Amino acid sequence: MTKIRIITPLHSLSAAVSGSTLEELQPLEKLGIAFDEACLQSGPASIETHFDEVLCAPYTVAAAIEAEKAGVDAVIINCMGDPGLYAAREVVTMPVFGPCETSLHVAAMMGHRFSVVSVLDSVRPMFERNALLYGLAGKVASLRMVNIPVLELEDGSPRLLERLLEQSRLAITEDHADCIVLGCTGFLGVAEQLEKKLHAAGHPVRVINPMPTTALIAAAFVHGGLAHSAAAYPSPNKEKPIIGFTMPTWRKK
């Protein structure tokens, strides 16, 4: 049994934290993966700006340390901005995944050029940053938005599906994408239908559903004993004082 913790980088009182992510992942449980979800003790209600990213990152890292102490095998940060990803890798030895990093690499392996369809224009710079940072800017056909704020997303809503379909079709016909990456981990209950509708419309593309896709890769890492390079993510100096954040102590790598 592989234990994966989903760290939803939002405070637990947020409307956006609804357990739906675990439902989305439930089909993977038959593969011997057990999921649980943790929210943050402190953080924002949703992530749509750099400010939201900055607020959620410290306690995302804390949650990763707690997860390792609790004996989970890997964690996934539940946001396409991948907030706190590199910092979390520095303080734990188990693998830590961002759904954006993982989905972009999987998309690059599935086809030649992918488009990301996300929520609002305000997240455009984060995807441009991530594509550059992950070395995959050359594989991006386009970034497109459904123009629905995160807190208005409803799982599997027809309005969401319709807008995703519209933007995906434009990504395929105008921008020559051959894969579509769902650009928000709050786009729940729509991936399969979107792919079916695109196939029905004559576009045999793949739709990458970021959280299940990332969970599959995370489980593969755990199975094979793969993990992030400690040369790339060196342990911070534990002797340096930290004031004002109640960080759990971490194991030195």
Next chain:
Amino acid sequence: MTKIRIITPLHSLSAAVSGSTLEELQPLEKLGIAFDEACLQSGPASIETHFDEVLCAPYTVAAAIEAEKAGVDAVIINCMGDPGLYAAREVVTMPVFGPCETSLHVAAMMGHRFSVVSVLDSVRPMFERNALLYGLAGKVASLRMVNIPVLELEDGSPRLLERLLEQSRLAITEDHADCIVLGCTGFLGVAEQLEKKLHAAGHPVRVINPMPTTALIAAAFVHGGLAHSAAAYPSPNKEKPIIGFTMPTWRKK
């Protein structure tokens, strides 16, 4: 049980086809993956030039079609040049993996910059091509060579290990690599030792062993129902005549 076929893109009489790859993969069988290996009816004895790649590609594709007919779940082409990879994807619906493509993406997820250590300077252009083609040229710290021809490789030989260690250390200290990708699928029985020796020398990098790493990702694809985009790899027109190659017929996607 996930069935993965290793297509070794060499003719079966070649000295380089030794069953050792299955031994390298044997530790993954406990994860419920069954491996078998197929060689080519026609092809070269080893792959070190574009000429060798061209010779092995047609029957690598044929072997992929045969593999799908035989009911395997995925195939991996056993060469870091990934010969015939895109063509094979066009004629089968199961996923097809190249160890170079997969290892480079995994390396890019494990750290910030990786080096590939391979056999001879004559393969340098193939790695440059692949890094460009897979969109990851910006993640390559360097390409380095042990200067041993493929047909002189001996599994786990001290000479090979020593040269890998030497070039890996240079990649780390001179080129700032934080991951080392073994650049030949014939580098067998050395990955673990190399990683240990590098750690002992104060370099906590990851060494990516291409075939097991690719098998893990392949199994993840199979488990999750992921596959390559048929928009990226459209089925060739089956009505067009082919003369002189005895290709098995393939299913139209």
Next chain:
Amino acid sequence: MTKIRIITPLHSLSAAVSGSTLEELQPLEKLGIAFDEACLQSGPASIETHFDEVLCAPYTVAAAIEAEKAGVDAVIINCMGDPGLYAAREVVTMPVFGPCETSLHVAAMMGHRFSVVSVLDSVRPMFERNALLYGLAGKVASLRMVNIPVLELEDGSPRLLERLLEQSRLAITEDHADCIVLGCTGFLGVAEQLEKKLHAAGHPVRVINPMPTTALIAAAFVHGGLAHSAAAYPSPNKEKPIIGFTMPTWRKK
């Protein structure tokens, strides 16, 4: 007299092999260039996918070796995918040309940004690969398609000309191309008319007709004793056995 052999990488029974290429090149004979054409003993009927490329490459290379034995001065592979180009260079000492590589470099010398207008969306990844591989991705304004399969092309047909004109105008006005590269060596008998019509429409661009353009550069190489670098294209090891392909023997460089 410079002897250039056109290697049409298709089997000789194919409808696409019609001698029209020699007609297209005929105006260059007054420059002292003699052309002949060879087809393949084994191969596909047209080239529109990676699969087609893989099938044509081995006997394209064989044909290059035969051409050198026959005393020709240079060969040109008659397909914009440039199949087998690098492999052929490894086994002969005379220069070998791909019309895509040559046309893209000539286009880059003629203007600032060029567009390629080719047949079908399925060849888009090949042009993207070639532009990357030849180092010219930054010079590509766009790739556009006439949406006519190779086997339906008719030399100089009004339908072809009209579609080329339409896509070329879009490339110029939308994508800011200042040169148009014909993206299929089967686009015969149209280059001059297309350029005239574009000039008449107020677009003083250059239309690059790939086979004559490549023949001019090939002749220049022959005249000046230029050839490909044997450091870039080293001779394969002739001692390594090849099984199942009837390759002519080649001279070691």
Next chain:
Amino acid sequence: MTKIRIITPLHSLSAAVSGSTLEELQPLEKLGIAFDEACLQSGPASIETHFDEVLCAPYTVAAAIEAEKAGVDAVIINCMGDPGLYAAREVVTMPVFGPCETSLHVAAMMGHRFSVVSVLDSVRPMFERNALLYGLAGKVASLRMVNIPVLELEDGSPRLLERLLEQSRLAITEDHADCIVLGCTGFLGVAEQLEKKLHAAGHPVRVINPMPTTALIAAAFVHGGLAHSAAAYPSPNKEKPIIGFTMPTWRKK
């Protein structure tokens, strides 16, 4: 009088917060710029890892809001990682500067290729990230390190100067840099001497001292009424609840 606040993104009890930065900036006061310095209510003692960056970012942003309320004209974040830079820009209307972003652009205006000389190899990925993110990766000749941790830096120490000189000379002679960017805002009291010694050694390069250079550009922005684009840095939704961080309220742009 232009008022610029230096936000040192460290908690005030840290040994690294010493008032020396204000001394370094003192020569600019004659230009009519008044500087003051604020530390963080919560944060790390120095910044050498992504973890440190994550910890300092939330209260760096809070300090920027407080600075705007206090009526300063611009703020500069006192760290070459530019932590919290984009987030801070989202919540204030005055300009916010990172010394890395500003110094890299100034270096790109002063010469053709610059090198950054910083503290430890662990900060290498942050400079690679910033160079990519600011669009200037093509201008970087190299990143080089003096291998002294931040908390061991002493203002103007001979050891620091010697190591900076050594690495700068290598950057010039080996990597062809024509400008040297000091890669840590804790490198105090050395810029002028370093430039003089390099000139004396026959290398007429410019040494960019990040905090004074950034202050000059910040003052230019203030004088001219320039500021960051609110389209690039949109105001976060003020209605969304934040839990666990005591953020000052900000003005909606």
Next chain:
Amino acid sequence: MTKIRIITPLHSLSAAVSGSTLEELQPLEKLGIAFDEACLQSGPASIETHFDEVLCAPYTVAAAIEAEKAGVDAVIINCMGDPGLYAAREVVTMPVFGPCETSLHVAAMMGHRFSVVSVLDSVRPMFERNALLYGLAGKVASLRMVNIPVLELEDGSPRLLERLLEQSRLAITEDHADCIVLGCTGFLGVAEQLEKKLHAAGHPVRVINPMPTTALIAAAFVHGGLAHSAAAYPSPNKEKPIIGFTMPTWRKK
């Protein structure tokens, strides 16, 4: 008092040289900057082609030498092609600015992606060249043109403003620009109105007015003793004879 000379790289009899630039800069005089303007003894009437650039460059450089002799503190070349910029830096020790180089770097600091709106398609290659040369090609959202020749520009004309507004809106909505760089230093008297109209239309972008922006940065350089690297811009050998150009003698750096 900082003395900045505007070198308008046109001959003094040209209709395009009207003193309007000094009016545009007049608001900066309250900052203690004194401007004057010099035209060329020989040159073209406006700059819209490479030919125009070539003609204006020699006497632009001569004017820079004269300016240094006259005791000015910095010069700005009054054309977005930045003609003669690098050559002028080689022969003077004071800083020399091009409005294109400076504006592009400022735009890159103000937002994530900028568009340049300029005069005619014939200047497109110069902006592509400059963006590449200054290392900022990755920050360019688009180049757009108002299609008005330089000599038909009228300061603050409604037609110009309308066309700038139209192209800027397209740059924002179609190309995702968050800053607009005015792409001709002859676009006078329009920057503020354009920015206001864009804000009124719901686009809170920044409009970069190149000459005042460059003057602010130039004054910052002068105030801080910053200048271009003599390693990047080495002094030409003064012993080499020059025939046919009446160049003033310059100080050896």
Next chain:
Amino acid sequence: MTKIRIITPLHSLSAAVSGSTLEELQPLEKLGIAFDEACLQSGPASIETHFDEVLCAPYTVAAAIEAEKAGVDAVIINCMGDPGLYAAREVVTMPVFGPCETSLHVAAMMGHRFSVVSVLDSVRPMFERNALLYGLAGKVASLRMVNIPVLELEDGSPRLLERLLEQSRLAITEDHADCIVLGCTGFLGVAEQLEKKLHAAGHPVRVINPMPTTALIAAAFVHGGLAHSAAAYPSPNKEKPIIGFTMPTWRKK
């Protein structure tokens, strides 16, 4: 008979203008190419800085107009900086070649990565500019210098040959170049010997001799009726006054 004029962009009294270029080209005369050489009425004595480039460009363009009037078929600008190249193309309809542009494209066709070996570090920025501008930066293995000023070059001198050999060997072994481009058109009488010595040392690279190589491509253009795109190089407005330069009138394209 094809008539090619070499425009040496130096004034005729310069020691660097010696007729040696015509000697270097003499072997091509048997191909039916007639060469003559023109110097400038005004210009510098050699080209090693941007200042030299700026001085030679106007009368290089004038010489191109005169050449077209004299009935030559093509011109080649005799300097690896390609000064005035784009401007010259705007005012003539015959093709105009720069040896740098042409040699870099030929080198990119001959191998995978080339190095340029030139005179002095002061020309390094010009080659970086040209490689970027011609779209070939990704093909450059390295730039290396012999450290001999242009005016000290002696045709075929042993010192020059020795230094070229030394730098070429480093380019091959350290930088993995497979072609060497001679980086100064004043490196006369050495190309063949250099290539022979490199071959003898076990490096089967190609040495590209820029002027003969460019002449071959120029002749190919003339033979085939190829020329530069008038959309890329539009004719300057002939009505605009020019003051102080005695430009010959040009034909409007």
